[in-house]
Amino acid sequence: MNEGLGVLDIPRFDAALEDFFSRMFEDILAGRVTLESVLLVVAFFGAFAGLTTLAFVFSKQPKEVMLEKPITWITGYGQIMDLLDAAVAQRSKVRVSFHRDLGAARSSDGTLLEAGKDGLVLEMSSIRAINPAWVGRTLELSFRLRMPDNPKLLSTFSFIAEITGYEQLPDEVLLLKLSRPLRLELNQNRMHLRVEPPDKYVRTFRLWAEDHMPRRADLHDPDHWGEPTYSWTYGEENEVKLVNISGGGVRVEIAPAALRTVDNKITVNQHYYAQLTVAAPDFSGFATHYVTLRVLKCFDDCDSRSKLSLGMAFATVGVPNDPPLTGLRWRSVNRDFGVREIDDWAYELHLELYRNKGIA
Known part of the structure; x- marks a missing residue:
């Protein structure tokens, strides 16, 4: 040890370490059992066992699971x-x-x-x-x-x-x-694959104009939204009809009676909250979606009281906090991908209609 610098004398340390290992290997080769030789053997096999265990553990880590097949x-x-x-x-x-x-x-x-x-x-x-x-x-x-x-x-x-x-x-x-x-x-591009769903697949479709919502409505709880501005229920006389739908949005038609009686000025960029319940293409169940929509286009005069169709894009989608529904978390809709759940449903319905109707 150098007293002035307080550092280890490297050449002397290397020589001592080399002498230590030389003596241990000589003991092992000569068959002599010493503390040093036992420690060396235990350390070697311990390291081998440890590495083997780590390799086994990491090989069992869960890997990404591939979907059985793409939906396309x-x-x-x-x-x-x-x-x-x-x-x-x-x-x-x-x-x-x-x-x-x-x-x-x-x-x-x-x-x-x-x-x-x-x-x-x-x-x-x-x-x-x-x-x-x-x-x-x-x-x-x-x-x-x-x-x-x-x-x-x-x-x-x-x-x-x-x-x-x-x-x-x-x-x-x-x-x-x-x-x-x-x-x-x-x-x-499935986001632009629009399907015209027969009435039986649309069980309920309700629209709330944003400026018609109750003043203190909790936008995270549909039970607080009040009466819808326009409503559709399968099998009843309705104020609105879902003409077509894709992962990116919908085209709707407002009934003439609703245009004349509902006090709602429709404009481009107007926002709506919506609740949509649809049947699975094979009628094995139903799914309810909560979304907000922005009016992109009036296919007729926006002020018309006799005929009006609207092109509307999904802006946000409401995700239930926990089942059963105790509230919604709103997240933005990616314009390139749309609402995945609605996109998948539209695509599956597209194929179901093809199989049942044949070729037009």
């Missing part, structure tokens, strides 16, 4: 065949390209001629000849359909299939035979 996937055999049959009936153009895992290629267009349980037949009018080596390769395909609930909107579906064979017709038309896809995927 359509995997039911009946639904897949209905959509493919619709593509045949509507003579939808099919965009075809090689799967990127096998190398990029320019896209070509074709027409789906047949869709059955054994596979698909695709007419490739833009390709005059085929390389036999294409058989067994994977294609990415997409097509667009007009759905019955919104025939003005084209929905895009994509899938992956394998070339199982081909036929070259005398007039140089090429037919590709493809495997039946195991799933279709809806590629449309």
Whole structure:
């Protein structure tokens, strides 16, 4: 030890440490049992056991659980065949390209001629000849359909299939035979996928104009909101109708009688509180949503007393504090994603209506 500086003499410490370990290894090799050799063996195996235990514990930590499948996937055999049959009936153009895992290629267009349980037949009018080596390769395909609930909107579906064979017709038309896809995927931006729900799916829909709320109303408790400005109840004569809905908002129509009798000046950017109860697409249950809405557009004259439809966007969504409902916590709605629960319901209803109604 250097007395003046109060620091350890490093060379002497290294030499002492080296001498200590040398003596212990000599004792172990010679079979002599000493305190130092016992401590070394215990320390070695203790460290090994500790590291093994830590590795086991961390390997058991919960990992992120993946959803069984994205909601945009359509995997039911009946639904897949209905959509493919619709593509045949509507003579939808099919965009075809090689799967990127096998190398990029320019896209070509074709027409789906047949869709059955054994596979698909695709007419490739833009390709005059085929390389036999294409058989067994994977294609990415997409097509667009007009759905019955919104025939003005084209929905895009994509899938992956394998070339199982081909036929070259005398007039140089090429037919590709493809495997039946195991799933279709809806590629449309679902926030803008608007569905027109039949009346039976909308059980109640109530709107409270913000400036009509009771003066001291607790905005976190719907029981304190008073009588709604406009109300809809399934099976009754109503003041408002939900025309269509998406994850981003709604279009509503105010009944002429309500326009004449309700003292409410409707303006763009006006805010409303709303309570919406809807039936599950398969009628397995009901869900109630609390939202606030902002008027984006009057499709008619905002001051009309005979006909008025409003485009309204979701601004906030009320989340129950604890079940049973004891109050709401309001959170802002992301404009890009909308209200997820309503978005999912609209998408599932979209598919249910398609399956039940067929193609428009």
